[in-house]
Amino acid sequence: MTEKKIGNIEAIAVVLTVMINHIILNLPKSIISTTSSGSIINVIFVTLIAFIIVYLISQLLKNFPSLDILDISKFLGGKVLKFIIGALFLCYLIFTISIVLRSFSETLKIIFFPRTPVQIIMLLFLLAIVFVNKLGFQAIARSNLFFMPIILFSILFIFVANFGNYTVQRVFPLLGNGAVSTFLSGISNLFAFGGIAYLYFLPPHLKEQKDYTKIAFSAIGVSGIFLLMSVTTLLLLFPLLTSSEEILPLYLAARFIEFGRFFQRLDAVFVFTWIISMACYLSLALYFATNIFKKITNIQYSKWVIGLIASICFGIALIPQDLKQISFLENNVYKFIILILVIGVGLGILIFANIKNLILQKKKGLSVLPENNKSYERS
Amino acid sequence: MLKNTYKYVSLIIITIIVSVAFTGSHSVQSVDDLAYAIALGIDIAEDDNLEVTFQFNIPSANGESGSGESAPSVIDSVKANSIDSAINLMNAYVSKEINLSHCKVIVISQELAQKGIAKEIYSLMNKVQIRPDSHLVITTSTAKKYIESVAPSLENLVAKFYEVLPTSGDYTGYTINAELGEFFNQLLCETCEATATLGNIVQKKEEENTSAEDSSSGGTEGQSNESVSAKNGIENLGVAVFKDDKFVGSLGTEETLAHLLLRNELKNCNISVTDPEDSTKKIDLYLTSNHTARINVSIVNGTPYIKIKIIANTRISSIEDITKDVSDERISKIEEASADYLKELLSNYCYKTSKEYHSDIAGFGRYALKDFKTNTEFEEYDWLSHYQDAFFEISTEVNIKSGFLLTGT
Structure with missing residues (x-):
């Protein structure tokens, strides 16, 4: 049931959900705190770089059709490298699930459930995502696709409905804290495109392998547009100091929406859609974490793996003592994990694997890939 | 057997979690x-x-x-x-x-x-x-x-x-x-x-x-x-x-009108201007702010120089001779008088907020942002403390469109 493949639109939604949920959490806030009024230019700049990276990934993966980064690691450095890369990505996913789960649950507690222990909110989320994971990848991808338009609309609506509250001049100075800050140190905002991590694991799940480039470009393009929208909303709506100090800034932006005296307090609707969105994202992350764990351990009996990883995530999510620590993990640690592991290590593996493939081809005069393709097929 | 045990254990766990989650609601009023x-x-x-x-x-x-x-x-x-x-x-x-x-x-x-x-x-x-x-x-x-x-x-x-x-x-x-x-x-x-x-x-x-x-x-x-x-x-x-x-x-109320005009927040209101042909009489105009205030701020020798241009459309609400033909010359005189009235209003407002209160409540600072290359430069300039040194150049234009039911114009 879990091995069924997904279509192009579902695949785009899978990559998109990573970015959209981080936008809902506090991605725009993090970008604005780095580049202030230069954030709009910075987002455009990092989106262009993300396109280049995605182009590179899709070109490098062309020589390894239907293989994910773990299979390519095995091809490059054997089982040891596969295990190391798998463990690194597994740690990344567990860390992401834990932090996102805790951060969003804390926010929900502040806004709606001040008397409910945060552990209960987290457990309810975990119950939902473990249950969805039992239904398989296709079910997760489809439900994610079903809710994606609603979630995208909520961000678009916040952007449009706040038009009257914008101070357009806040885009100046265009370069924010200077050209160096916007273009050089601002390049670290590339972490916003954390969805790239999922691009490494998508190939085996795609119905149409030839559309991989199209899927990757569409996902990054849409992500870039919505990131630009949310950053613009916050930048033009709040003074810089406020934009970088709030929790769940898009929620606060939603609180400012009003159409006359009869159409107010829409924020509850937004939070409701974002709860669903967050559950979809966590389900996907848990699926990929489980999948990686199964692949690197080659375990036969994998029924309890979903629950096991969910329990680990729950435990890790309880470690941060307060919102300050969560914010540090979200904005700093998460940022460097994406930059080093997802962009640095991920691309490095693909480049070296291609070089090895080229050398082997030249030596043997034929490609070694068909065999590897077979070896990928799961038992 | 194992499947059934798994089901029962799951059900028990879910029941416990859900009941604990909703226990709190008993105490919520x-x-x-x-x-x-x-x-x-x-x-x-x-x-x-x-x-x-x-x-x-x-x-x-x-x-x-x-x-x-x-x-x-x-x-x-x-x-x-x-x-x-x-x-x-x-x-x-x-x-x-x-x-x-x-x-x-x-x-x-x-x-x-x-x-x-x-x-x-x-x-x-x-x-x-x-x-x-x-x-x-x-x-x-x-x-x-x-x-x-x-x-x-x-x-x-x-x-x-x-x-x-x-x-x-x-x-x-x-x-x-x-x-x-x-x-x-x-x-x-x-x-x-x-x-x-x-x-x-x-x-x-x-x-x-x-x-x-x-x-x-x-x-x-x-x-x-x-x-x-x-x-x-x-x-x-x-x-x-x-x-x-x-x-x-x-x-006061008149300065509030100037404040709203400069912040582009005025929808419509009535103003009374002195009749240019008889200073003892007043003409009531219905002001609609269809145009946004054009504000340009430049920093000249370290001092803010603020240029303001307001274009307002009005309709005559009450005038003594509304029923007879009002000549173009009279209309332009009323327009001129209204423009002067608004100019004085804005001038009083700007100098009061700048020289007396030292407070940029109109938010002119946002128009100055474009004159700075970086935020650091703007922060170092400290706009809010420089606002008290600001100079203003105000120009106003009033267009009388017509009356209401009794146009006469």
Whole structure:
């Protein structure tokens, strides 16, 4: 049931959900705190770089059709490298699930459930995502696709409905804290495109392998547009100091929406859609974490793996003592994990694997890939 | 066998988690058990403490509002060292738990505002229950007296009255609709200063003769020579001007009109200009601000130089000779007189806020942002402290479109 493949639109939604949920959490806030009024230019700049990276990934993966980064690691450095890369990505996913789960649950507690222990909110989320994971990848991808338009609309609506509250001049100075800050140190905002991590694991799940480039470009393009929208909303709506100090800034932006005296307090609707969105994202992350764990351990009996990883995530999510620590993990640690592991290590593996493939081809005069393709097929 | 065990264990776990999750809801009070404060008044008490006044609606009375009688409300006040302590203390006193999610207005006394209200505003904005669209009023009397004086004559519900009253600026130009969220943003803004609605108690005639108390209330400086005799008990006219978080002065109704024009927040209003052909007579014009104010700020020798151009469209509301043909020459004379009137109004406003209050409440600073290459440069320039040195070049243009039903033009 879990091995069924997904279509192009579902695949785009899978990559998109990573970015959209981080936008809902506090991605725009993090970008604005780095580049202030230069954030709009910075987002455009990092989106262009993300396109280049995605182009590179899709070109490098062309020589390894239907293989994910773990299979390519095995091809490059054997089982040891596969295990190391798998463990690194597994740690990344567990860390992401834990932090996102805790951060969003804390926010929900502040806004709606001040008397409910945060552990209960987290457990309810975990119950939902473990249950969805039992239904398989296709079910997760489809439900994610079903809710994606609603979630995208909520961000678009916040952007449009706040038009009257914008101070357009806040885009100046265009370069924010200077050209160096916007273009050089601002390049670290590339972490916003954390969805790239999922691009490494998508190939085996795609119905149409030839559309991989199209899927990757569409996902990054849409992500870039919505990131630009949310950053613009916050930048033009709040003074810089406020934009970088709030929790769940898009929620606060939603609180400012009003159409006359009869159409107010829409924020509850937004939070409701974002709860669903967050559950979809966590389900996907848990699926990929489980999948990686199964692949690197080659375990036969994998029924309890979903629950096991969910329990680990729950435990890790309880470690941060307060919102300050969560914010540090979200904005700093998460940022460097994406930059080093997802962009640095991920691309490095693909480049070296291609070089090895080229050398082997030249030596043997034929490609070694068909065999590897077979070896990928799961038992 | 194992499958069944797994199912049962899962069911038990889910049941435990869900029941624990909802156990909390038994202790949460329902709507009937909550006391909804519709207004919050904050005054300064002895020893720098706060006197916080709560106005509660009585929910059961609201259902009977169709009877035509005003729904009663309860006003209680408590002295404490912070808003949160006051809420706590009041919670111990009233039989229901206080909920601020329907708080329509926050009234702060001028006396407290003069000492700085950043702490109070931060405290309010930090509460999930308080909405950013709650109205913020600075009253020349005490906040408690302001709330006690509210006696809506055309509304049964006080909450509705609080909701509608501040929006009158949309069609009068006499007041601004200051909201808590906006005020908070202005406090943190590097290109503008904060403003709030200015509230007064309307003195009843019999009281005016017998009581000299609160002689300062009922009017503000710079106000036109119009007066109100109404039963509402309060009036919201003018703007409370802040420098940082401190109240530094107020603007009268005419200056409020200039403020709204410059912030492009004026929808429409009536203005009276002196008839250019007979200085003893007035012409009433209905002003619509279809054009946005064109503002250009440049930094000349380190000093802000602010160019303002306002184009306004008007319709003649009342003129003595509206029924006979009004010549083009007369129209252009009225246009010129109106433009001069607006220019003077804007000039007074700009120099008052700059030289007297040192407070850029119009937010001219945002137009200066483009003159700086980086935020650091702008921060180092410190716009808000340079605003007092600003020079203004104001030009106005008024186009009279027609009259209303009796055009004559």
